[in-house]
Amino acid sequence: MGTLFFKELSLSMRTARFFVALSILTLAFLVSGIVGSASYHSLREEYARRHATEEQRLLDRMGGLNRVAFYHQQLLLPPAGYSYIRDLSDTRIPDLIAANVVRHRDMTRVRRGNSFIPSDQPFSWHFLLAVVGGFVAILLSYDAIAGERRDGTLTLICSNSVARWKLITAKFLALTAVNTVLILLGIVLAMTILHFGLVPVISADALITIAAFLLAAVLYMAFFSALGLLVSAATRLPSLALTVLLFIWAALALIAPSASRIAAGASVQLQTPAERDRIVRQELNRIMSEGDRTRPEVDGSTVVNYERIPFSPIEQHVANYSLDIHEAERRFQNEYDLQLFRQAQFGLALARLSPVSMLDETVAALTDTGIARLRRFLASAERYRAEMGAAVRSLDARDPSSPHVYFADIFTTIWISQLPVDDASQIPRYAFTERDLAERLAAAAGPAGALVLITLVVYVLAVVIFIRVDVRHR
């Protein structure tokens, strides 16, 4: 078994294919290193700039508590630390929530870059691995068995009283070793470039993350090697094996996510904007008519004068149920966000059938760039709003002339204290907590396990088919 393994290894290292694969991966990781370090810095700079602008805007409003409280602050999702491993900057995935103490708006997206250039796949390691890695693994394995059969060497080896499962295992392990060497070389090259591009890749956190990525990469390529052996054992011609493999790869990479999108869209229904509008309006009308019903009787004009403080009984009454209105709005908003998440998560769960999506999930968990990050973003924005509300309320309580009414209308921002905020640190600032390494590794373990499982299944199938195959040279 050991001899077989080393024979296979040294054989495959000397083929033209190996050098082609080597040059492909070297080129790809070289490019990814350059692109990755550039985008790493530009993403961070842009975030820092926006963050500073937002801080300045908040400081500018410290002249009045009401102006701080009802200003729609832009809460920004910071770029993930490992953007060179997995990059989502070119998608429509939201990274901005505008919120004040009583309401928040739809999640949206910071616009960046040049809108005249259609967005494209980012050249991150994950993209390279999913596309080029799978491609290379197929390229190295497609004629492992079909080629030997064509050349007639398979008959010779099998007559050598070597168990067939040992033969195919040796081939599989040799391929995996070659894949590991190739991807390791690529990663080291990219890391060197990133290091000189002043991206921190030498910290313990980064090294462990990269090592885990390497492991995921080897697993992913092992799947395609096993698939290559399977198809190679099942077909007579190497060229046919290659064609079949390349198209299976394309189907796994493209059809699985598309099909899951369709299925998710069809099975988890979203409210349309009009429906949403109607439901929200209905509820608000209910609250308001409830308010009208209990409205106090006042003589004379019913015109509300928002400038008069203290309020008339009517105004006081409107103010009293204003919080109900905001509460209802927020409830609908949260419900809609949940629907969005449910739909996307349903699609992601379906897509897990494809190993390409399994890899995607593993790397997303490892770099914390998946849907979980977005969920935490939404939850932390909600928490922040509560914190901010508490801080504003405690400051507001100190102003005896304030009516203490939280109603975010353009004319009614004077319904709480207008005193300046003396100490800017009294107002809490939004901060997103990144996941630490242990959490990320734990999250990645699940999908990585699924990848191991499916690789084993394909490998066992390959062994079974190879044992039953007719090795005679024709």
Add this chain to the structure above:
Amino acid sequence: MTGILVRKTFASHLTTLRFLVGAAVTSLLFVAVAVVQLSDYDARLQSAGEFEARQQDFLDGITAWSMVRTVLVMPPSETAFMAKGITSSEPNLMYISAGRPASLLEMQYYNASNPLLDFLPDADVTQVAALLISLLAIILTYDLISGARERGMLRMLMATGMGRNSILLGLALGSAATLLLTVVLSIGCVLALLALARSVPILRILPQLSMLTGEILIYGFVFIAVGLLCSCLSSRSNISLLISLLIWLVLVIVLPAMSRQVVTKLDPLPSTESLEVTERGLDQQFQEELVSFFRSDHPQDGYYGWNTGNIFDLSLANVHYVVRSPYDSFIDFRRELRGRFEPLRVELVDRIQSQHIEFENRMLNQADLVELVGSVSPAAVLKKLCTIAAGTDRATLRRFLSYGRRLRQSYIDFQRSKDYRSLDWTTDQHRNREKLNLAGMPPTLRQRWDCWDALAHSLPGAAVLIVQLAVLLVACAVVFSRYDVR
């Protein structure tokens, strides 16, 4: 003789499993991505329709000519399934009013469909074609020369007395016919899907579809030439396959991703920060004008801290100043401001807008450069051509922007035609319920796709592809003329 070879090549391709697998997977993927994009289009269409209805309601409900403002949304493209183009990450909404610049930088983004589904990568027909049609072309052709030599067929072919060039031509044309069949089959599947889905009328988009088909075909032919060239470069079919796959990877995956990165690195856009600084300066100037007006005319400053969010009835929205108002009531304050500061405000916004337009032009230059660098790769050229065919190229965005600017100008003209300065602002004269006159504006943004225009825009890209094809074919002929057929 060549005709026979063409027919023979075609027939032998059709019976190979690689053709069958390739054609089946390509058709399947075309349909799959088209389904995704069409459902996305339906969602976008619905949202855009709702926005348009709201806009119409808004305009119909205008009770005062001084209140004209609207929201303009980019209509979704019914042919976005062919190529998503700018719709993949666009800003798609613009507020139009006198007090707001109509420009790309001011445009916003609304979620027409669930943005979180972008965690699942989606493709369009162009992307699938760029990936698979080229792959199929290479897989069909890589062993036409070297494989035939290995089997000894090449010598037999030479023995028939055919010239080398005609052999090459025959093989190329036979493969081209196979590819044509695959493309037509795949597009046919998409047509069948469209007929079933019914959300897009087939007849209307037939010109776009046929343009797309033609572009994909030329692109496929380029890769047939690549495959043939690689086949001539080596005496063994395995080696020619490897070379051609390497070239495929560089041309289809590496180079298109590179061109954008290289250009944005070498020719970066200036930060919008400088624009923001200028804007703040202009705003400051405006605010000072306001303050000095109150100081000179009304020395008895009352202290009213107004967040003047919407003070201007002339829709000069987004003015957030705290002005010390000497007026007894907010209403009087607004009346006074309206007449005096409208021209100043509009001029200010005009200046900001022209700055933004400059920035847009800068972006356009960068986009041009990306395209120029990308034209090394046939895949990048194909993507550009297909966005033109699908009406999702940047010309669409430009058209939208210029429409928005014209609309804003017409609002301003309309308001100014009312001669607001001579109005008595203490009355409600401006609430005269007059209908907005938008003569000269197209009633809707939805324009018919202009076939000739699209063809004219596609010419440079198509020319690049054809030149690439010609160069590759000539190279093939040169290399093959020295090929050792033994």
